[in-house]
Structures are given as C-alpha cells and as structure tokens.
Amino acid sequence: MQQIDLNNKTILVTGAAGFIGSNLVKRLFKDLSGATIVNIDNMNDYYDVSLKESRLKELEALKPEGCNYQFIKGDIADKPLIDKLFDQYHFDVVVNLAAQAGVRYSITNPDAYIQSNLIGFYNILEACRNHPVEHLVYASSSSVYGGNKKVPFSTDDRVDNPVSLYAATKKSNELMAHCYSKLYDIPSTGLRFFTVYGPAGRPDMAYFGFTNKLLKGDTIQIYNYGNCRRDFTYVDDIVEGIVRVMQGAPERKKGDDGLPIPPYAVYNIGGGQPENLLDFVTILQEELVRAGVLPQDFDFEAHKQLVPMQPGDVPTTYADATALERDYGFTPKITLREGLRHFAEWYAQFYKK
Ligand code: NAD
Incomplete structure (x- = not known):
C-alpha cells in the first residue's frame, strides 16, 4: 500500500452536492489542514435540487479556516472543462462520485447514464x-453483482450478469479503470457501495420514499412481497471507508512472472448484515414515530402493500467486506436502528417547516 497523507493535498471530489459526496467533504473539512478541496457537480434535477443546494450551503458554512474549498457548477461529461480544471489544480487525489445514480431510472433514461457514468468517467x-495523480478513487456499486446467487458477494466473484444499465456502467467503470491503471500506471481503487442511507440522503431511495408516503398517509409498496434483503450501510461508515482508502493507494508491484501488476483494486463497502425489507420498514416506522414524524398510533399495517419484484431489482445484496478490513482495518459499525434514528431525527427537522 502506498500511504498518502491527505493534509496539504489538492483533492477533487466530483458530485459533492450529492448525498455521499457532501458527507465526504464535511468529513475532510474536519480532518485535514492546509488542503485544497474542489467540488464539481452539475446539480442535475434527478431529485429535489433544493436538497443539493442545502448541502452546498452547509458546506460553505462549515468550511474551516485554512482550507481552500471551491465549488464549481459543471459537468464531468464536459471534456474541455475537466481538462481545464486539471490544468489549473494538478490534483493529488481524485474521488469520482459524480454519476447518474438509480437502478430503475436507468431502465427509462439510459442516455443520462451513458453521459455521466461512461463519458464523464472517461x-x-x-x-x-x-496530469498524474497519486490515487483515483471512484464509486462503483453493489449492483454489479446483478443476479449472482452466492452470498455474501465477494470481489473475487465473477460479475458479468448486470440486470440494469446502471450496473453495466458501474462494471464498465471498473474495467476502464483497470485498463488505465495497467496502460498508464494510474493507481485506482473502485468502491462497491451497498445501499447507502442517512440524513439528507437521496429522496429517490426506498427509505426516503417510504417516509414521504407514510407521512402523507399513502400506501407503500414493498417489492418481491417483502422477500428482499438489502445490506444497508450508514453514510458515515461509507465516508470512513472512502477516507481510509484515499490514504492508501494500490502499490506498483511485479508478479511472479516479473511483469508489472497494475496498481488497481476494488473493494466492497457494506455493513455485511443484510436486513429483510419488512423488518427494515418496521424499524424505520418505529424510529419515525419516536422522532415525532409519524403519530404514536400510526397504523402501519393499513399502509403497506406487498407487490412483485420490479425490473432491474435483485432479491438480495450482501457484502463480504473482509478485504476492506484486511487491507484498511475498517468494517462498518453503525447499526440499522442507530442509522435510521439519525435519519428520522434529521427528517423531523428538515421537513418541520
Ligand atoms: P447523488 O445523486 O446524491 O450524488 C451524485 C451527484 O453527482 C449529484 O449531486 C449529481 O448532481 C452529480 N452528478 C451527476 N452527474 C454528473 C455529471 N455528469 N457531472 C457532474 N456532476 C454530476 O448520489 P449518491 O448516493 O451520493 O451517490 C454517489 C456515488 O455513489 C454515485 O456514483 C453512485 O452511483 C454511487 N453509489 C451510491 C449508492 C447509494 O446507495 N447511495 C450505492 C452504490 C453506489
């Protein structure tokens, strides 16, 4: 592992008006001194732009003395802009989180995925x-495991069965990064995130959608008749994983045959404790009641409907995160109840108005 001290470094975080990116920048603000952090985000309207604006506002407010933080509204698919940015800043570490996220949206809007996830990543x-960097870290996804039946999902498993274009673009990112690591010696690490949740999260994700609906008294639909399991991972655990990985780049080594091994790696970041969706919703509802978002006597049974699986969905996600523990000494720690409590408390504040 090539150790990297992030203090005084120039760091690019793409997509940091987004859920994970904004939490990462907040964390970097806390930890680093003398760093320059550049955030580029195109502020797309895939979900409520005001939520992205509020995250940016919070970042501006938290920016510490001595940290040079810049937000640039721009698109990573705009090659001249990206080239200009790298010419200007000479980044040491790049974290690429900008992407068109969402599995279901990719079924109806493939173009957005090609633009951001393939052209942008290229x-x-x-x-x-x-402009050689010390480490390129980028977001991949648990969705690359597609229809794999063997659990937990290990990065040693074959992944060639994506069930959505989103998953196909994320797997393509790993292949593209491998190629660039091999041909141009760029140290890169892909991180397969597993269902990330938390305060100020993404409104398109199930837990957020369920909350909005329950609050309005609507019925929530639980797919695969409730027989889905998701390896929910709290955002602070994801951020801790990213920061650890940013600090240790894959080393340039030679194999037994004397040939160079590309400085390339891929890890899972997931809680490793998949939860059945029905149990998940029960905990969510209890925490929403506790936070005062739902009334004490809320009748959950009357507001749920069990429906079949949706195109692009997979029945189970389950991370084998032992490689991250082995190489970076980190395993996600935050329990689902604790994480949903933070989400419910945030929701109660944010939607109070
Ligand atoms: P997000 O949508 O909140 O954040 C992504 C940000 O990227 C958004 O603010 C968006 O405006 C920006 N963006 C999109 N396309 C862009 C482009 N072409 N140029 C510049 N900015 C662009 O999503 P997130 O949940 O924070 O996800 C961050 C990354 O993690 C994504 O790559 C996503 O695919 C990946 N991921 C997320 C999860 C999860 O559960 N949240 C799981 C697996 C992987």
Whole structure:
C-alpha cells in the first residue's frame, strides 16, 4: 500500500452536492489542514435540487479556516472543462462520485447514464492520465453483482450478469479503470457501495420514499412481497471507508512472472448484515414515530402493500467486506436502528417547516 497523507493535498471530489459526496467533504473539512478541496457537480434535477443546494450551503458554512474549498457548477461529461480544471489544480487525489445514480431510472433514461457514468468517467480517467495523480478513487456499486446467487458477494466473484444499465456502467467503470491503471500506471481503487442511507440522503431511495408516503398517509409498496434483503450501510461508515482508502493507494508491484501488476483494486463497502425489507420498514416506522414524524398510533399495517419484484431489482445484496478490513482495518459499525434514528431525527427537522 502506498500511504498518502491527505493534509496539504489538492483533492477533487466530483458530485459533492450529492448525498455521499457532501458527507465526504464535511468529513475532510474536519480532518485535514492546509488542503485544497474542489467540488464539481452539475446539480442535475434527478431529485429535489433544493436538497443539493442545502448541502452546498452547509458546506460553505462549515468550511474551516485554512482550507481552500471551491465549488464549481459543471459537468464531468464536459471534456474541455475537466481538462481545464486539471490544468489549473494538478490534483493529488481524485474521488469520482459524480454519476447518474438509480437502478430503475436507468431502465427509462439510459442516455443520462451513458453521459455521466461512461463519458464523464472517461474524461476523469483521461485527465488523470495527462496530469498524474497519486490515487483515483471512484464509486462503483453493489449492483454489479446483478443476479449472482452466492452470498455474501465477494470481489473475487465473477460479475458479468448486470440486470440494469446502471450496473453495466458501474462494471464498465471498473474495467476502464483497470485498463488505465495497467496502460498508464494510474493507481485506482473502485468502491462497491451497498445501499447507502442517512440524513439528507437521496429522496429517490426506498427509505426516503417510504417516509414521504407514510407521512402523507399513502400506501407503500414493498417489492418481491417483502422477500428482499438489502445490506444497508450508514453514510458515515461509507465516508470512513472512502477516507481510509484515499490514504492508501494500490502499490506498483511485479508478479511472479516479473511483469508489472497494475496498481488497481476494488473493494466492497457494506455493513455485511443484510436486513429483510419488512423488518427494515418496521424499524424505520418505529424510529419515525419516536422522532415525532409519524403519530404514536400510526397504523402501519393499513399502509403497506406487498407487490412483485420490479425490473432491474435483485432479491438480495450482501457484502463480504473482509478485504476492506484486511487491507484498511475498517468494517462498518453503525447499526440499522442507530442509522435510521439519525435519519428520522434529521427528517423531523428538515421537513418541520
Ligand atoms: P447523488 O445523486 O446524491 O450524488 C451524485 C451527484 O453527482 C449529484 O449531486 C449529481 O448532481 C452529480 N452528478 C451527476 N452527474 C454528473 C455529471 N455528469 N457531472 C457532474 N456532476 C454530476 O448520489 P449518491 O448516493 O451520493 O451517490 C454517489 C456515488 O455513489 C454515485 O456514483 C453512485 O452511483 C454511487 N453509489 C451510491 C449508492 C447509494 O446507495 N447511495 C450505492 C452504490 C453506489
């Protein structure tokens, strides 16, 4: 592992008006001194832009003395802009989180995924080739495991059965990064995140959608008749994983045959404790009641409907996160109840108005 001290470094975080990116920048603000942090985000309207604006506002307010933080509204699919940015800043570490997220949306809006996840990612790789970086860290996804039946999912498993275009773009990112690591010696690490949740999270995700609906008294639909399991991972655990990985780049080594091994790695970041969706919703509802978002006498049974599986969905996600523990000494720690409590408390505040 090539150790990297992030203090005084110039760091690019793409997509940091987003859920995970904004939490990462907050965390970097806390930990680092003398760093320059650049955040580029196109502020797309895939979900409520005001939520992205509120995250940016919070970042501006938290920006510490001595940290040079810049937000740039721009698109990673805009090659001249990305080239100009890398010319200007000479980044040491790049964390690419900008992407069109969402599995279901990719069934009806493939173009957004090609633009951001393939062309955008290619632009980042090319810029890293032309302006060598110490480490490129990028978001992949548990969705790359597609219809794999064997659990837990290990990064040693074969993944060639994506069930959505979103998953196909994330797997493509790993292949593209491998190629750039091999041909141009760019140290890169892909992180397969497992269902990330938390305060100020993504409104398109199930827990957020359920909350909005329950609050309005609508019925929530639980797919695969409730027989889905998800390895929910609290956002602070994801951020801790990203920060650890940013600090240790894959080393340039030679194999037994004397040939160079590309400085390339992929890890799972997931809680490793999948929860059945029905149990998840029960805990969510209890925490929403506790936080005062739902009334004490809320009749959950009357508001749920069990429905079949949706296209692009998989029945189970379950991370084998032992490789991250082995190489970076980190395993996600926050329990589902604790994480949902933080979410419910945030929701109660944010939607109070
Ligand atoms: P998010 O949508 O909240 O954040 C992504 C941000 O990227 C958004 O603010 C968006 O405006 C921006 N963006 C999108 N396309 C862009 C482009 N072309 N140029 C510049 N900015 C662009 O999503 P998130 O949940 O924070 O996810 C961050 C990353 O993690 C994504 O790559 C996502 O695919 C991946 N991921 C997330 C999860 C999860 O459960 N949240 C799971 C697996 C992987």
